[in-house]
Amino acid sequence: MFAGLVEWWALRRQIKHLVRSSMRLRAEQPHLSGRPLYRAVLIEVSKVEPSEADEILRCAEQSLDDWTNPDARALGLREVLHFIVLTQHVRERRAGTAVDLDLLLRRLVPDDL
Numbered sequence: 001m002f003a004g005l006v007e008w009w010a011l012r013r014q015i016k017h018l019v020r021s022s023m024r025l026r027a028e029q030p031h032l033s034g035r036p037l038y039r040a041v042l043i044e045v046s047k048v049e050p051s052e053a054d055e056i057l058r059c060a061e062q063s064l065d066d067w068t069n070p071d072a073r074a075l076g077l078r079e080v081l082h083f084i085v086l087t088q089h090v091r092e093r094r095a096g097t098a099v100d101l102d103l104l105l106r107r108l109v110p111d112d113l
Contacts (some may be wrong), residue, residue: 077113
C-alpha cells in the first residue's frame with residue numbers, strides 16, 4: 001500500500017509539472033493549441049528534438065487508435081500526458097502502474113487544455 005501511495009504522489013507531481021508547463025507555454029504563446037502546443041511541451045519538458053517530439057506524438061496517436069475508437073475522440077492533452085507519463089513510468093520501473101492514471105489525469109488536467 002505504501003508503494004502505491006508513493007507511486008501516486010510521483011505521478012501526480014509529474015502530471016502537475018506537465019500541466020503547468022502547458023499552461024505557461026499557452027500563456028506565452030496564445031496562438032499555440034492542440035498538437036503544436038503538445039509538441040512545444042514535449043520539446044521543453046522532455047528536452048527532445050522537434051523530430052523526436054513529432055515521433056512521440058505520432059506514437060501517442062497510434063496508441064490512442066489502438067485502445068479506443070479513433071472517431072471517439074481526438075488526441076488531447078490528457079491523452080498525450082497519459083502516453084508520456086505511462087511510457088516514462090514503465091521505462092524507469094519496467095512495470096505497469098497500480099494507480100488509476102485516467103482518474104488522476106481527469107482530476108489534474110483542465111478540460112480547456
